[in-house]
Amino acid sequence: MRHSEYHRAHRIGWLRASVLGANDGLISTASLIIGVTAAHSTHEAILMTGIAGLVGGAMSMAAGEYVSVSSQADTEAADLLRESIELETDHENELKELANIYVGRGLTPDLASQVAVQLTAHDALGSHATDELGIIEQMNARPTQAALASAATFALGASLPLLITYTVNTTSNLLLYISISTLIFLAVLGGLAAKIGGANLWVGTARVACWGLFAMAITAATGSLLGVVVN
Ligand SMILES: [Zn+2]
DSSP states (O other), rough: OOOHHHHHHHHHHHHHHHHHEEEHHHHHHHHHHHOOOOOOHHHHHHHEEEEEEEEHHHHHHHHHHHHHHHHHHHHHHHHHHHHHHHHHHHHHHHHHHHHHHHTTTOOHHHHHHHHHHHHHHHHHHHIIIIIOOOOOOOOOOOOOHHHHHHHHHHHHHHHHHHHHHHHHHHSHHHHHHHHHHHHHHHHHHHHHHHHHHHHOOOHHHHHHHHHHHHHHHHHHHHHHHHHHOOO
């Protein structure tokens, strides 16, 4: 993969993760607002619930992302340490292992062992990390960055239904406004994610919109049921 192509793939990965993060924020906060609205809560209570949902959701996304990326970083570090020990203690076998990887990729055994010798001389750990363990330097895990990006995109998505709730400033018709505006936002995000990923635009849009609709319908039903039971 050319350097520029690699950077494009890396950028696409980040963009897609951001759009999906915004999606999570949008669906979960819109559903929350719809649930408490269907339970006949006051406008203040609905707004407070939405804000709590945004903050709580963003924090849990950040925590989850930090933990998962950190454990990936831990695993990578442990693999690299084990590999560096093997390179010191079992140099011949490691060389054979690397050559076999290149034979598996289609090189003749002679050429494969030449390549393995030269790459090992140049950067033994780097060659094994990339070709044996699949650890690519640039993909180094950055837990804090990933956590902040995840929380920010969630909060961005969640702020959309909150803005509608704040602007509408009444509970009558709020269910309608939130459902329709959320479906439009979801369709835009779904289309964007499909476009970024090079997937079919309509399929991507429909998939996200249907799931959003389903989530909102379930929470609306739950909210109105609880509203009847509690009030
Ligand atoms: Zn190795």
